[in-house]
Amino acid sequence: MHLAHYLGLLHRSQNELAGAFCEVGRAHADEPDIHHVCERLAAQCTEHVRLLDPFVRRYSEEAVDEPERLHSALFSGTRSGPIGLLRDLHDLYLMAAECDMAWTLIGQAAQGARDTGLLEVVGRCEGETATQMEWLSSRMKQAAPQALVVA
Template sequence: MKLPMYLGLLHKAEATLARSYRQIAEGHGAEPDIHFLCLTLAKQCDAHQQALQPVVARYGEVSEDDEPERLHADGLTETRSGPVGLLRDLQDLYLLANLVDITWTMVQQAAQGLRDTELLDVVGRCESEASTQLRWLTTRMKQAAPQALIAAD
């Protein structure tokens, strides 16, 4: 069974996203909505990892993927500056959040097949938050894009 591998993938993706939210919060303190919300969302990602723990306790977690890593999603270690820099940083977050979101969906598929009520319950709570994170990033980027791409120097 390869579910433990996907649980590992999910755990890692949530941890990477949490770290990246904190990085953006730190680097874009002059955008207070982004600063505070990224801190809140980082905590959400922490909670998602916590919520997975009972499931991991049953299935185990494989951190070494036996498939080769092709697209590297290591998270953000630095922030850019300026309006376009902000847009690019949010867009990177969007990619990382998408990885989280689709991985939850795959785990949910497995949980359905396994008829695992506990895991389905965890997915139900976390996946909707992950998808709201995506919607927030989209909303915020749509707001920022015209100004950054047209009016900013």
């Protein structure tokens, strides 16, 4: 059963997203909305991690060897300035998108495994991840014309 690996993948991705939200928020503290919302969303990701913990532990007992190249890094530090902000938010979006799809797949697996507890966690968290993507998308769409055409 490979569910443990995908749970591990999501667990790690959520952790990394939390860290990235924190870093981007700090790096762009002169944009107060970015700063505050990123802080809030980082806390949300950390909570997702906490909720995943027991399932990661439980399923890892039944796990086979982890397949190769399961995880790929999407974030390698922040940038500055209007274009830098756009790129940083774009990175966060891709990371959130990875989590979003992972929630979907784990939700599918949880149904297959008849694991209602896990399904409940997926139900609670996947909407928040989707909203994170919506916020990132809204904010990028607002910033893009000024950053790419005007500045």
